[in-house]
Amino acid sequence: MADSTITKDKPKMVNADRPELKPIEPLVLQPQTYETISDTIGSVILEKPQPPGWWLSVAGGFFFVCVLGLSITYLFVEGTGIWGINQPVGWGFAIINLVWWIGIGHAGTLISAILLLLRQDWRNAINRFAEAMTIFAVACAAMFPLLHAGRPWVIFFILPYPNTLALWPNFRSPLAWDVFAISTYGSVSLLFWYLGLIPDFAMLRDRAKNRAVKITYGIISLGWRGSAKHWLRYEMASLLLAGLSTPLVVSVHSIISFDFSIGIVPGWHTTIFPPYFVAGAIYAGFAMVLTIMLPVRSWYKLESLITLNHINNMSKLMLTTSLIVCYGYFSEAFFAWYSGNQYERFMMFNRMTGPYWPAYWMLLFCNFLVPQLLWSARIRVSQWPLWIITIVIGIGMWLERYVIVVTSLTRDFMPSLWGTYHGTIWDWHVRGHAGLLHFLYGALHPLPADDCRARGASYAAQGHGSRALSEG
Amino acid sequence: MHDSHDNGPKVFGIVAEYDDPDAVLKAAKLAYAEGYREMDAYSPFPVHGLAEALGMHKTRLPWFTLAAGLTGAATGFLLQYIGNVWHYPYDIGGKQVFSWPMYLPITFEATILFAAFTTGFAMIFLNGLPMPYHAMFNAKNFDRATSDRFFLCIETKDRKFDAHKTREFLQRLQPKPLDVSEVSE
Numbered sequence: 001m002a003d004s005t006i007t008k009d010k011p012k013m014v015n016a017d018r019p020e021l022k023p024i025e026p027l028v029l030q031p032q033t034y035e036t037i038s039d040t041i042g043s044v045i046l047e048k049p050q051p052p053g054w055w056l057s058v059a060g061g062f063f064f065v066c067v068l069g070l071s072i073t074y075l076f077v078e079g080t081g082i083w084g085i086n087q088p089v090g091w092g093f094a095i096i097n098l099v100w101w102i103g104i105g106h107a108g109t110l111i112s113a114i115l116l117l118l119r120q121d122w123r124n125a126i127n128r129f130a131e132a133m134t135i136f137a138v139a140c141a142a143m144f145p146l147l148h149a150g151r152p153w154v155i156f157f158i159l160p161y162p163n164t165l166a167l168w169p170n171f172r173s174p175l176a177w178d179v180f181a182i183s184t185y186g187s188v189s190l191l192f193w194y195l196g197l198i199p200d201f202a203m204l205r206d207r208a209k210n211r212a213v214k215i216t217y218g219i220i221s222l223g224w225r226g227s228a229k230h231w232l233r234y235e236m237a238s239l240l241l242a243g244l245s246t247p248l249v250v251s252v253h254s255i256i257s258f259d260f261s262i263g264i265v266p267g268w269h270t271t272i273f274p275p276y277f278v279a280g281a282i283y284a285g286f287a288m289v290l291t292i293m294l295p296v297r298s299w300y301k302l303e304s305l306i307t308l309n310h311i312n313n314m315s316k317l318m319l320t321t322s323l324i325v326c327y328g329y330f331s332e333a334f335f336a337w338y339s340g341n342q343y344e345r346f347m348m349f350n351r352m353t354g355p356y357w358p359a360y361w362m363l364l365f366c367n368f369l370v371p372q373l374l375w376s377a378r379i380r381v382s383q384w385p386l387w388i389i390t391i392v393i394g395i396g397m398w399l400e401r402y403v404i405v406v407t408s409l410t411r412d413f414m415p416s417l418w419g420t421y422h423g424t425i426w427d428w429h430v431r432g433h434a435g436l437l438h439f440l441y442g443a444l445h446p447l448p449a450d451d452c453r454a455r456g457a458s459y460a461a462q463g464h465g466s467r468a469l470s471e472g
Numbered sequence: 473m474h475d476s477h478d479n480g481p482k483v484f485g486i487v488a489e490y491d492d493p494d495a496v497l498k499a500a501k502l503a504y505a506e507g508y509r510e511m512d513a514y515s516p517f518p519v520h521g522l523a524e525a526l527g528m529h530k531t532r533l534p535w536f537t538l539a540a541g542l543t544g545a546a547t548g549f550l551l552q553y554i555g556n557v558w559h560y561p562y563d564i565g566g567k568q569v570f571s572w573p574m575y576l577p578i579t580f581e582a583t584i585l586f587a588a589f590t591t592g593f594a595m596i597f598l599n600g601l602p603m604p605y606h607a608m609f610n611a612k613n614f615d616r617a618t619s620d621r622f623f624l625c626i627e628t629k630d631r632k633f634d635a636h637k638t639r640e641f642l643q644r645l646q647p648k649p650l651d652v653s654e655v656s657e
Binding site for chain 1: 500571
């Protein structure tokens with residue numbers, strides 16, 4: 001991995017045909033010293049003016065946040081009647097969006113925790129980025145149960161707290177599990193992210209010229225001074241947190257899938273849901289990381305830290321998880337037929353040919369056909385085609401949840417109870433929150449871009465013991 | 473043997489500065505072999521083996537995690553048991569009230585929640601943070617300790633510390649430090 005250099009225009013895939021994730025080029029492009037890496041990272045935050053793309057993205061995000069604010073206000077005034085939900089479809093866009101966003105968040109935790117435990121050094125340059133995305137994704141997700149409840153001012157009823165009615169939540173319900181899963185996930189992600197940033201805040205404190213900036217970073221870095229004894233505990237804490245987050249991330253989407261699979265509705269009541277949801281989450285999450293990272297990488301000229309190698313690896317992971325998800329689709333269809341259960345068989349027939357057939361076939365197009373392009377090494381590292389693929393995947397995963405929620409609820413057991421569902425304009429407006437993530441992320445982005453661990457990658461790349469720096 | 477100035481700031485220790493992680497690791501090992509114990513090294517990223525070279529081999533941190541995890545599991549389970557079995561049992565379709573497998577997801581989440589936050593805070597507090605002021609911040613070039621410099625500091629509170637001998641020891645070290653200087657409290 002030492003001598004292969006790579007230019008932006010002509011990616012030279014040294015071992016593109018090899019399936020294992022071997023670096024095809026150094027993780028940090030040479031020549032880099034500790035100082036130049038700190039410069040590259042530090043200057044993004046402290047010195048450089050924001051590039052035009054950033055302003056454009058923040059402006060776009062701000063517009064969508066305004067749409068979101070307006071829609072939420074109208075929703076709270078009028079109630080959930082402005083949405084398309086009805087009987088029998090009580091779970092509309094709000095639940096679809098919740099599941100979609102939570103899934104996206106999972107990629108961040110996967111990168112920061114699971115890849116740390118697997119000692120995948122290439123994660124170093126992208127983990128902070130992905131962790132920050134997780135936090136914004138979880139924040140977006142957490143908003144939806146609140147909106148879906150229709151009476152957000154009594155949302156605290158879902159929490160176990162002492163009250164004069166002596167009432168408790170029904171802990172046997174998966175909806176109560178969601179509350180614990182999502183709030184634990186959100187707060188542990190935030191903790192993981194902040195702890196990871198402490199040494200970076202210290203670096204910014206030491207590089208800042210402006211006194212107010214220096215004091216701010218001084219406070220949030222807690223006075224970190226890089227003591228070897230502190231690093232020992234810090235590394236131990238990172239390892240423990242990674243070990244705790246790994247089962248956590250798997251549990252969160254499993255619990256979300258229990259919302260469906262514990263019910264008896266045809267198409268929901270299936271044991272494949274937990275693994276299939278978790279794989280879908282990672283799949284959508286990697287797509288979202290790339291959707292945001294590709295532009296940011298070029299705006300901030302981070303090509304030497306986030307290399308084509310990282311992008312290549314993430315594309316391969318996307319392809320792998322896409323295959324797992326497609327196995328899930330296949331298995332759903334197969335067992336609907338094999339079970340011999342007439343309701344399950346009808347459910348699958350209805351998905352494929354009923355009123356929502358375009359959504360089902362679009363989802364297979366987005367999640368099965370399009371990702372097959374990633375078998376091509378050239379496409380895995382071409383920015384524009386890859387960026388478009390990631391967006392298609394994002395849409396595909398949203399459609400997956402749409403199909404699961406809507407086709408099953410509109411036509412379950414009793415034909416006399418069948419109905420139809422379509423999102424109204426207000427459903428789509430609340431969907432405008434997609435911009436929220438971009439806006440917040442764009443506005444706060446300079447913090448997560450930095451990563452002291454990237455310096456470790458350079459140390460490892462120079463042929464020193466790699467374990468020391470594979471995590472921080 | 474403390475180096476006491478009658479006036480002026482008290483000396484915290486003597487610092488050797490390096491620009492290479494392997495060099496500071498070697499220096500730490502030599503200083504430990506020489507008999508110095510009250511010392512610390514500073515680096516922009518974790519250098520494997522550095523804390524061990526300074527005589528710190530393990531941390532109590534995992535015990536905090538374990539204790540918190542068990543506390544979390546007990547809290548999560550009892551919360552549900554007390555709420556739904558003892559305090560206010562609901563009869564839902566005649567289902568068993570104490571259906572403990574249904575309590576496992578929340579028990580699990582509570583375990584992780586308690587263990588993760590305890591790990592994070594225990595790491596911070598065991599490290600003595602937050603500590604906005606520390607004598608090392610007075611060291612020359614220490615603002616580069618978070619980007620490209622590595623420091624070894626032998627503190628005055630060490631039994632073997634001697635202002636002249638310690639300084640000479642650090643100056644004669646191989647690999648040679650970029651700089652050796654005194655840092656005041």
